[in-house]
Amino acid sequence: MVTEPDFTVDLSKPLVFQVGHLGDGYQEWVHQPIVGKVGPRLFASDILEFLTLTAWWVIPVVWLPVVCYFVSRSLLMGHSPREVSIMVVTGIFIWTLVEYILHRFVFHIKTKSYWANTAHYLIHGCHHKHPMDGLRLVFPPAAAAILSIPFYYLVLFCSTPSTAPGLFGGGLLGYVMYDCTHYYLHHGQPKTNPARHLKRYHLNHHFKIQTLGFGITSSLWDNMFGTYPPQKLAPEKIM
Structure with a gap:
């Protein structure tokens, strides 16, 4: 699919069902960020719109009791x-690899068809287009709960009935750390390392070179797989 002639996204209207019409121009559009703390409207439906909004503190409130249970x-x-x-600890470590793989190979998949663009925008594109939208920085718990089921059974398949809960709980704790860290890197102003380093490293990914720097809680896997971005590219403070 090619870009529809003369099609322009109207930012004053719900975006989700517009972006697919950009066709092969979607990738360029979505990686031109709009910096502002007020996010766009995604859906005309108030119910669907509500389901896309999640405050950062909801993540630990919902998931830490689940971690303790497992x-x-x-x-x-x-x-x-x-x-x-x-x-x-092993579960947390495994999560850092899952985080890297998802971000690099799923969240940054190249799309150009109508429905692929639409799905990508919902999953990750809206975050790159509006990186300071504070209510769309963490993953909605309902969606995360659905995705966690196959992950648990994968852990169970690869381990034993008695170790799977501990490993899965560790991985889930890693996810909580990831989402809270991600929010802080966008809205916090760390004064010391390693948080200051992580913020600059992540802002490089958003504002300078989106094809590198896929780790959030750690730059370990970027260093190992050669996707670590050049340093001193992005400003530390984005208003």
């Missing part, structure tokens, strides 16, 4: 606190 299951199945601690 971790406690491994304890109740006979594992020692030391063993469960290792499971949790």
